[in-house]
Amino acid sequence: MEELVPVVCPWCSVGCRLYIVSVNGHPRKIEWDYDHPNTPNRGKLCPKGVASYQFTISPDRLKKPLIKRNGKFEEVSWEEAIRYVAQKFKEIIEENGPEALAFLGSERCSLEDNYVLQKLARALGTNNVEFAGRLCQSSNFVARSKVFGSPAQTNPFDDIVKSKVILVWGYNPAETNPVLFGQYFEKALDNGAKMIVVDPIKTKTAKFADIHLQPYPGTDLAVALAMLNHIIKNELYDKKFVEERTDNFEELAKSVEEYTPEWAEKVSGVPAEMIKRAAELLATGGNATIVLNEGVNQHANGTMTALAIANLIAITGNIGKEGVFSGVIPGAHCGLCAAVPGVNCAQLPGPVPLNEENAKKFSELWGFEVPREPGLHYQAIFKAMAEGKVKGIFIMGQNPARSLANSSLIEEALEKAFVVVSDIFPTETTKFADVILPAASWYEKTGTVITQNRRVMRSFRAIKPPGEAKPDWEILVMLARELGVGEYFNYSSVDDILREINRAIPALKGATPERLNSNLEGCFYPCPDEESETPRLFLKGFPTKTGRAQLTPVKWVQPGEVPDEEYPLWLTNFRQVGHFHTGTMSMRSKSLIKRWPESFLMINPEDAKALGIRDGDRVRVETRRGSLVVRAMVTDRIRKGVVAMPWHWGVNFLTKDDAIDEFSKMPELKAVACRVTKEVVE
Amino acid sequence: MSKKIFIDFKRCIGCRACEVACEMEHGEARIRVFEFPDLTTIPFNCRHCEKAPCLEVCPTGALYRDQDGAVAFDPLKCIGCLMCAVACPFGVPKIDEVNKIMDKCDLCSERRAEGKLPACVSSCPTEALKFGEINEVLWDREGSFVSRLKEARERGEKEPIYLL
Numbered sequence: 046m047e048e049l050v051p052v053v054c055p056w057c058s059v060g061c062r063l064y065i066v067s068v069n070g071h072p073r074k075i076e077w078d079y080d081h082p083n084t085p086n087r088g089k090l091c092p093k094g095v096a097s098y099q100f101t102i103s104p105d106r107l108k109k110p111l112i113k114r115n116g117k118f119e120e121v122s123w124e125e126a127i128r129y130v131a132q133k134f135k136e137i138i139e140e141n142g143p144e145a146l147a148f149l150g151s152e153r154c155s156l157e158d159n160y161v162l163q164k165l166a167r168a169l170g171t172n173n174v175e176f177a178g179r180l181c182q183s184s185n186f187v188a189r190s191k192v193f194g195s196p197a198q199t200n201p202f203d204d205i206v207k208s209k210v211i212l213v214w215g216y217n218p219a220e221t222n223p224v225l226f227g228q229y230f231e232k233a234l235d236n237g238a239k240m241i242v243v244d245p246i247k248t249k250t251a252k253f254a255d256i257h258l259q260p261y262p263g264t265d266l267a268v269a270l271a272m273l274n275h276i277i278k279n280e281l282y283d284k285k286f287v288e289e290r291t292d293n294f295e296e297l298a299k300s301v302e303e304y305t306p307e308w309a310e311k312v313s314g315v316p317a318e319m320i321k322r323a324a325e326l327l328a329t330g331g332n333a334t335i336v337l338n339e340g341v342n343q344h345a346n347g348t349m350t351a352l353a354i355a356n357l358i359a360i361t362g363n364i365g366k367e368g369v370f371s372g373v374i375p376g377a378h379c380g381l382c383a384a385v386p387g388v389n390c391a392q393l394p395g396p397v398p399l400n401e402e403n404a405k406k407f408s409e410l411w412g413f414e415v416p417r418e419p420g421l422h423y424q425a426i427f428k429a430m431a432e433g434k435v436k437g438i439f440i441m442g443q444n445p446a447r448s449l450a451n452s453s454l455i456e457e458a459l460e461k462a463f464v465v466v467s468d469i470f471p472t473e474t475t476k477f478a479d480v481i482l483p484a485a486s487w488y489e490k491t492g493t494v495i496t497q498n499r500r501v502m503r504s505f506r507a508i509k510p511p512g513e514a515k516p517d518w519e520i521l522v523m524l525a526r527e528l529g530v531g532e533y534f535n536y537s538s539v540d541d542i543l544r545e546i547n548r549a550i551p552a553l554k555g556a557t558p559e560r561l562n563s564n565l566e567g568c569f570y571p572c573p574d575e576e577s578e579t580p581r582l583f584l585k586g587f588p589t590k591t592g593r594a595q596l597t598p599v600k601w602v603q604p605g606e607v608p609d610e611e612y613p614l615w616l617t618n619f620r621q622v623g624h625f626h627t628g629t630m631s632m633r634s635k636s637l638i639k640r641w642p643e644s645f646l647m648i649n650p651e652d653a654k655a656l657g658i659r660d661g662d663r664v665r666v667e668t669r670r671g672s673l674v675v676r677a678m679v680t681d682r683i684r685k686g687v688v689a690m691p692w693h694w695g696v697n698f699l700t701k702d703d704a705i706d707e708f709s710k711m712p713e714l715k716a717v718a719c720r721v722t723k724e725v726v727e
Numbered sequence: 728m729s730k731k732i733f734i735d736f737k738r739c740i741g742c743r744a745c746e747v748a749c750e751m752e753h754g755e756a757r758i759r760v761f762e763f764p765d766l767t768t769i770p771f772n773c774r775h776c777e778k779a780p781c782l783e784v785c786p787t788g789a790l791y792r793d794q795d796g797a798v799a800f801d802p803l804k805c806i807g808c809l810m811c812a813v814a815c816p817f818g819v820p821k822i823d824e825v826n827k828i829m830d831k832c833d834l835c836s837e838r839r840a841e842g843k844l845p846a847c848v849s850s851c852p853t854e855a856l857k858f859g860e861i862n863e864v865l866w867d868r869e870g871s872f873v874s875r876l877k878e879a880r881e882r883g884e885k886e887p888i889y890l891l
Contacts, residue, residue, distance in 0.1 A: 074751060077849040089852045092747040219740040227853030231738060235871070237878065249740050252766045622742045636747045680764060 049076060050507035051565050053494050054086075055153070055487035056093040056625050058375050059225045060496030061086035062565065065098060065488060070509035072098040072488070083566045085202055085498060091223040092623055092637065098488055099634040101508055105470050107483035108512025118481065123513060123523070130439075130480050131527035133463050134169070137437045143170030143416070147426045147435050150176040150388035151442035152377035155492025155504075157542040158517040159379075160386035160394065160549075161534065162441055165521050168413050168530040172390050172399065172420030173435065176383040177443060178375075179423035183709035184347030185337060185373045186384075192355040192595055194588035198372030198498055199364055201569070201580045205229040207368040209331030211240040212323075214354060215265060215340015219249035220622040222374055226250065230334075239330060241323045243268060244340060246619060246647065246689055247682040256323050259684045260313035262617035263344050263604025263716030269353035270601060271309035271317070272324040273301045276360060281328035283362030290587070291359050293596040300598035312601075314684070333363040334370040339620075342373070343714035345605035345704040352599050359594045365583035374497055376626060381495035381570075385550065390420035394549050410549055412533055422710045424449070424702065430458035437463040439524075441517055442484065446473035447627040447695050449712075451670050451702035467520050472629050473695075483514040486630075490516035491539050493561060495570055499579070501556045502567035518542060605704025605713025606669075608686075612718035614652065616668065616699065618692035628693045644694035645678045648721065652686065653679040656721055663724040666690065668699040668717050674724050688721060729796020731775055732834065732848060733864045738855035741768030745847035745856060749832075752846040755823070757832040770856065772847065773798065773819045773832035781811035781820055781831075789829070797834040805829055834858075 047068050054061040062084040064076040075095060079088035086094075110126035111118040121129075137145050148166040150159045159176070166174040178186070182196070189196040205211070206229055218226040234240060234253060242254040243265055251257045260268050276282050277298045287294050306317035306324075327333055335358050341350050363369040387394040393415070397403045404415040421429055427445065429435040431454065438459075449455045452473075459477035466475050467482040475481050489510040495501050510516075518539065525534040536542050540558040547554050552571030560575055561567060568578040586592035608615055623641035625631040632638050646664055648656075658664055660679040665672050666688070675690065683689055690696050697714065704713040739760070746756040758772035779798045782790045789804035790811060805828040811820040812829065820831040835845035843849065848858040857864055 077844075079849075086852075088849065089854075090744060090748075090850050091742050091852050092744045095744055095747045095751055095850050220742070223740060223742040223744065224852040226740060227738070227851070227855075231853055237875075247766070249766060249768075636750050640743055640746070682764075682766070 047073065050505050051078065052488055052507055053378065053496075053502050053504040054090070054094045054097055055378055056097065057222050058378050058380060058497035059085050059222050060378065060494065060498060060500050060502060061090055061094050061224055062502070063090060063094060063097070065507035067507045072102065072508050081566050085228075085496070085500070086224045087228060089224050089228060092640070093625060093631065094224070096634045096636040098508065099636060100630040101486045101488055103470070103633040105633055106511045106514070107469060107471065107481060108514060109483060110513070111481040113479050123515075126480055126482060127523050127527050130465050130524060133479075134437055134528060137463065138169065141436055144173065144420070145434065145436040146171050147173035147175075147421065147430075147438045149438065149440045149443045149445070150174065150383045152177055152181070152375075152380040152383050153442045153487070154382065154517050155379065155490070155539075156382040156386060156495060156546065157492055157539050158441065158521070159383045159388050160542060160546055161518045161521045161536070163386055163388045163394070164411065164533070165525050165530070167415050168411070168525065168533050169528065170416050172416050172418060173426055174388055174420060175390055175423045175426060176388045177423070177448060178380055178384055179710060180343065180448065180712070180714065181339065182342060182373055182375050182380060184342040184344070184706060184711050185351045187348050187709045188351030188355050191597055192352065192359060193364065193583065195582065196373075197582060198370070199582045200367070200370045202229050202370070202498055204368050204370045205334045206232045206236065207332060208233055208334040208370060209238050210327055210333040211238055212243075212327055212333060212335045213240065213250055213254075214243045214335070214337040215342075216336055216338030216374065217244065217248040217250045217619065218336070218374065219253070221338070221376070221620050223622060225374065233334070239326055241326060245615075245617060245684055245687050248619070256319060256326065258315045258319055258323060260315050261687060261716075262615050263346060263713070264313035265341070266346050266350040266353060266601060267304070267309040267312040268315055268320055269350055269357065270301050270304035270599060271306040271320045272327070273297070273353060273357060273360070273599070274304045275306055275321050275324040276328045276357070277301065281325060282360040286362030287360055290365065291594040291596050292591055293598070294360070296598045297356055297360070297596040300600060304601065314686070327357070328361050332368045333361065335363060336371065337373050338375070340715065343711060344716060345706050345711065345713040346602035347711050348706050348708040349599055349602045352597050356596050356599065359596055364594070365587070367581060372497070378496060379494050380497060381499070382493070385495060385553070385570075386546065390422050394546070395552070407549070413530070424705065424710060424712060427455050427458040430462045433461060435462060438465070440464065440466045440468075440474060442468055444472045444474050444627045444629055446477065447697065449697060449702070451700060452695070452698050453671065454702060467517055469514070470629050470633065472627070482520055483512060484520065485510040485514045485516045489514070492516075493539075493543055493556070499570040500567045501553070501561065501570050501572065502565070503561040604716045605701050606717050608718040612668065612720045614719050614721060615687040616666065616717050616719035617687060617689045617715050618696045619689055621691045621693065624691070624693040626693065627695070631693070644673075644675045644691055646675045646721065647678050647680055647683045647689045649683050649685045649687070650679050650681060652688070653677065656723065658721070658723050663726070665722050665724045666699065666719055667722070668719045670701070671698050673699065688719065729775070730858060730860055731796070732772060732845060733857045733859065733861070734770055735855045735857065736769055738853045739768045739770055740853055742852060744850040744852055745770055748846040748850035752835060752838075755830060757830065758847050771817070774817060775832075775834065780814035780816065784810045784814040786810060793833075793836060795834070795839060797836065798831070799833040799836055800829070800831055802826070802828050
């Protein structure tokens with residue numbers, strides 16, 4: 046029987062809808078969803094979306110539970126695997142206490158999966174529960190929470206089209222979110238909007254820019270500070286907004302006094318004139334869209350940069366009204382599905398901070414005592430594992446062995462602990478696993494997704510899982526029963542879990558299974574009841590103590606590592622349109638790997654000439670942590686003194702883990718010192 | 728008037744969604760995106776020419792014009808003589824190495840029969856690919872140009888403005 050199953054695309058966070066044409070549970074092709082014009086993509090899809098079910102039918106899929114015995118993986122039954130994991134976990138809890146366990150959630154799994162995961166961790170008595178958002182959005186999360194009281198994207202995408210100025214900072218929507226770029230950014234440009242791009246690389250987005258600032262990686266903080274300085278000094282800010290809706294303006298003005306555009310030119314290499322022009326355009330050009338991404342987030346000074354930009358947004362009055370837009374557009378489609386149900390060492394579902402009052406509330410709701418001590422954050426979990434303090438870890442759909450900074454150290458940590466991985470493919474991490482549990486992929490389960498635009502939508506099961514693979518929430522419920530906490534996990538379907546989430550999280554109360562099943566366009570979170578939704582935030586006030594935006598003083602912080610004589614070049618990384626994160630899924634997609642087959646190094650012609658490198662040569666890229674050999678691509682698209690690689694092919698092997706942002710615990714992932722040498726083939 | 732795929736090179740971001748969509752539909756991409764070092768990207772597909780050289784030289788009548796005006800293709804009649812490839816000024820028809828017959832864009836005749844857009848057009852996130860009649864597309868373009876001129880004139884009342 047052929048049927049059209051409505052699903053949400055599993056890649057980036059725009060939240061595109063499409064149909065899978067499914068024949069008896071087998072995918073035949075995809076079909077574009079032009080039936081729901083209010084969904085963000087209006088039917089359009091990028092190459093990843095079009096090829097999106099290819100990875101699910103890859104022959105590499107994990108089909109049966111595996112246990113490692115004598116260094117080899119053996120196929121076992123579900124019962125045996127779960128019993129083995131439960132027994133090991135029980136031993137660890139008895140010997141070392143529940144803090145010796147850790148759980149990793151995933152931005153690739155549904156709201157329900159993540160909710161059950163953090164509940165299980167807390168039922169066992171540990172708050173060591175984290176997900177990769179720590180390496181992705183946490184800098185902005187901290188900064189925007191501080192200034193605006195909430196990190197969320199403020200407006201619906203439609204407001205982008207209404208803006209007159211677009212500031213894109215450390216972000217390349219044309220490659221990372223083509224649908225968003227084509228359907229909203231390009232339409233704003235058609236309407237005469239001006240675009241400012243801040244990026245060391247001339248990206249496909251920068252091709253459309255009116256002003257392109259190219260700072261050295263990690264020094265964009267200087268540019269942001271100089272913009273604040275210029276706007277405040279020349280009184281270009283929105284005086285009415287600053288007076289009515291912000292606090293601490295004087296402190297902010299004082300903190301940026303010395304950061305002139307001329308100073309920023311020396312630090313970042315961007316001409317002072319261009320910084321001034323950009324600042325003037327942003328402040329006086331009219332309604333602005335301000336979007337940021339990993340180029341801001343993944344730095345050891347990322348929170349400071351994010352804070353400076355949040356201040357910029359506030360003093361130019363580009364928030365809390367119709368026709369403006371600001372926010373971060375993260376990589377994965379379900380980041381909020383992990384953040385909202387509290388997959389975080391110091392937050393409970395909501396997300397609300399882990400304190401006595403909230404812990405008590407959830408203890409009553411769930412029926413067991415929620416541990417009060419905050420757990421370890423992402424990097425700290427692996428540090429504790431290497432030290433032997435964390436002895437067991439349950440990893441749901443994550444690949445830390447490749448995605449974390451200085452990944453060789455992570456491998457050491459994984460070798461020491463009892464590692465359970467539930468995933469859809471063998472990854473770098475599963476090599477270190479003691480038990481591998483085959484999970485159902487996104488199209489093989491029904492689940493709720495909260496895209497970054499705060500849209501809550503349902504995706505339905507379109508394909509049969511291969512072999513004995515199961516949805517993650519079923520695996521977790523089985524494990525919970527075996528661990529003796531099954532009474533708190535009486536779920537028989539995804540809808541049961543969502544109903545409990547409706548009760549646990551007030552902002553999601555209105556996102557009931559009935560509403561989401563019948564309304565495929567979904568609703569904007571927060572939705573306190575079944576009729577309401579919130580497309581625009583902060584129209585009246587900010588969720589801060591005073592109800593006004595809290596301008597925060599900022600200061601210059603060095604990036605984690607700067608070039609020196611030994612390692613004279615800056616190395617940064619970027620994404621390609623055809624690949625996704627560490628490539629576990631996209632590199633198993635035939636159409637994608639064929640078009641984006643391998644890593645390369647972008648290098649400026651002048652640098653290349655000095656090093657004797659020609660286009661297509663094999664070069665060795667070396668940092669203090671390790672080295673890789675790739676092909677060189679000599680191009681004007683990158684500024685002198687900087688080289689860049691796509692990050693899908695394990696670049697984090699080279700990045701730095703000991704420079705960590707003091708506020709967000711973000712390691713320095715985007716700016717390291719390196720040297721490049723031509724590789725001579727003997 | 729027949730409907731064709733028109734390409735707005737200015738809008739293209741080279742994401743290759745069209746290629747992947749075509750490949751998913753036909754097994755092989757019949758549209759190709761060319762990328763140049765300066766970031767210019769050009770998606771290129773069959774033009775379905777009004778006087779189609781490929782169709783005119785085809786000795787077996789494997790190439791024919793369907794009711795919507797697309798240069799479509801009957802695989803059973805093709806003998807793989809490559810005449811169409813030689814005649815095409817754009818190098819569009821490609822040989823299918825396995826079956827030794829030619830393969831080219833037919834504007835997704837199966838999808839059109841169901842009232843859907845060709846796959847590449849359905850997908851294109853920036854709407855660089857448009858499916859329509861030439862006059863519609865031209866009027867659209869002219870319309871937006873005229874509106875921009877009008878806007879420029881209004882702005883010009885306050886500040887100097889140059890029309891190029």
